[in-house]
Amino acid sequence: MSFDRALRCRECGREYPLAPVFSCEFCFGPLEVAYDYDAMRGRVTRESIAAGPATLWRYADLLPCDPEYRVDIGTGFTPLQRADRLAAAVGLRTLWLKNDTVNPTWSFKDRVVSVAIARARQFGFEVIACASTGNLANAVCAHAARAGMDVFVFIPDDLEHGKVVGSAVYHPTLVMVDGTYDDVNRLCTEVSQSYPWAFVNINVRPYYAEGSRTLGFEVAEQLGWRAPEACVVPMASGSLFTKIHKGLTEFAALGLIDEPGTRMFGAQAEGCSPITTAHRAGTLNFVPQKPNTIARSLAIGNPADGYYALKTMAETEGGAEMATDEEIVDGIRLLAETEGIFAETAGGVTVACLRKLVASGAIAPDEETVAFITGAGLKTVEAVAGRVADPLRVPARTEVFAEALAERRGQAAAPAGAGGR
Amino acid sequence: MASRRVRFTFEPELIKEPVIYRIGHLFDVVTNIRMADVDETVGWVILELSGDPDEIERATAWAEQQGVRVDPLAGDVVEG
Numbered sequence: 195m196s197f198d199r200a201l202r203c204r205e206c207g208r209e210y211p212l213a214p215v216f217s218c219e220f221c222f223g224p225l226e227v228a229y230d231y232d233a234m235r236g237r238v239t240r241e242s243i244a245a246g247p248a249t250l251w252r253y254a255d256l257l258p259c260d261p262e263y264r265v266d267i268g269t270g271f272t273p274l275q276r277a278d279r280l281a282a283a284v285g286l287r288t289l290w291l292k293n294d295t296v297n298p299t300w301s302f303k304d305r306v307v308s309v310a311i312a313r314a315r316q317f318g319f320e321v322i323a324c325a326s327t328g329n330l331a332n333a334v335c336a337h338a339a340r341a342g343m344d345v346f347v348f349i350p351d352d353l354e355h356g357k358v359v360g361s362a363v364y365h366p367t368l369v370m371v372d373g374t375y376d377d378v379n380r381l382c383t384e385v386s387q388s389y390p391w392a393f394v395n396i397n398v399r400p401y402y403a404e405g406s407r408t409l410g411f412e413v414a415e416q417l418g419w420r421a422p423e424a425c426v427v428p429m430a431s432g433s434l435f436t437k438i439h440k441g442l443t444e445f446a447a448l449g450l451i452d453e454p455g456t457r458m459f460g461a462q463a464e465g466c467s468p469i470t471t472a473h474r475a476g477t478l479n480f481v482p483q484k485p486n487t488i489a490r491s492l493a494i495g496n497p498a499d500g501y502y503a504l505k506t507m508a509e510t511e512g513g514a515e516m517a518t519d520e521e522i523v524d525g526i527r528l529l530a531e532t533e534g535i536f537a538e539t540a541g542g543v544t545v546a547c548l549r550k551l552v553a554s555g556a557i558a559p560d561e562e563t564v565a566f567i568t569g570a571g572l573k574t575v576e577a578v579a580g581r582v583a584d585p586l587r588v589p590a591r592t593e594v595f596a597e598a599l600a601e602r603r604g605q606a607a608a609p610a611g612a613g614g615r
Numbered sequence: 616m617a618s619r620r621v622r623f624t625f626e627p628e629l630i631k632e633p634v635i636y637r638i639g640h641l642f643d644v645v646t647n648i649r650m651a652d653v654d655e656t657v658g659w660v661i662l663e664l665s666g667d668p669d670e671i672e673r674a675t676a677w678a679e680q681q682g683v684r685v686d687p688l689a690g691d692v693v694e695g
Contacts, residue, residue, distance in 0.1 A: 491695025
């Protein structure tokens with residue numbers, strides 16, 4: 195059962211009945227789900243969670259939806275992988291990777307959409323919708339297909355063909371909007387007010403965002419019911435960043451883990467870094483930016499939860515970093531070459547920023563750290579195309595192969611530490 | 616009569632300008648501020664604009680011409 199009891203304004207604290215609304219009528223602050231933690235205590239135990247399925251639905255009691263309405267395509271409970279080779283490369287003693295590339299549509303968006311679509315069904319919506327350039331659209335389309343719901347996906351008209359196909363295969367109604375990125379934003383906001391649809395990240399956003407807490411829950415459970423000392427999380431809207439921390443603190447409030455002293459570090463691309471820039475300026479007020487980065491899954495210039503991400507950083511004595519496009523590609527390659535995980539550009543941002551945070555001393559070498567890898571690399575192959583090793587081209591003759599191999603090994607031996615391929 | 620909830624962001628050089636006051640005088644639009652914050656690096660105001668839809672459109676276009684960034688209350692909703 196769910197222990198959600200109200201929506202509460204994050205600014206003024208006013209409470210509202212559970213409904214598909216996202217902002218306070220009084221101060222226009224964002225609404226967040228409030229739970230009955232007293233009732234939850236005792237019911238939610240380590241044993242009750244461990245007895246659940248190997249998906250995010252093992253945390254059903256902590257989610258803001260009746261599990262009867264769930265659409266389960268196997269999302270969540272993804273591997274927490276110890277990463278000694280990457281740890282050595284960046285200068286850490288203990289590093290873990292939360293590998294969310296293995297979700298059903300290969301990104302963490304399956305988590306938020308799982309909760310949003312369950313809540314939407316519970317509210318009685320028959321149509322689900324979103325505006326997305328990739329990961330979110332994939333997750334919404336797949337879950338809607340499984341549920342047999344009508345789905346509308348709004349996309350900018352300059353989207354790469356591969357990303358269009360990645361959603362179109364689930365047979366949604368794709369709406370390609372002729373206009374700028376801001377035009378798409380505005381149209382979707384207006385459509386969400388005019389049509390009786392569940393827009394996952396607009397009118398059902400308070401529920402949708404709660405799905406990200408499961409990353410915090412899983413990390414704590416997989417570490418043996420304890421929190422890490424530091425987390426490095428990619429930031430777009432900032433929601434994921436704040437909700438992972440919320441998940442850890444909720445587990446402590448329920449007595450499932452000790453009080454987390456986890457320091458939260460955010461990672462952004464330099465070409466879209468409103469939150470990191472504000473952190474460096476020592477303010478909680480970010481200046482919106484026009485995104486210009488290869489990390490399109492993080493390209494939110496006006497982040498809805500930027501202020502709260504900055505607050506979480508301040509409260510946890512964490513921080514923020516940013517990475518250039520060049521560093522992002524290097525990060526993707528380093529992760530793949532050391533740990534066997536091919537991440538999309540957001541993963542490259544996380545690894546690049548992790549490296550810089552350790553190099554600058556923001557994260558100490560002995561701080562046990564979890565880095566969140568939120569999407570798979572096959573979604574953004576163009577980012578690394580041309581930046582990976584060329585194949586060894588040979589005719590089908592053993593002696594030529596041997597010569598070519600010797601030549602390649604000679605080349606590979608030349609740069610220090612490059613190793614043989 | 617329509618209403619639109621928006622966030623105005625002001626760069627430092629605009630913080631001293633009475634943009635919202637002037638909207639109320641130049642356009643037939645009611646401005647109703649709900650939340651705001653200003654520091655030395657940036658200022659933002661969350662407000663509701665009420666009036667004829669075309670007049671609201673003209674008012675926000677004018678604010679953008681003055682250098683104010685105008686965004687929907689929900690922030691960017693196009694996600695990756």
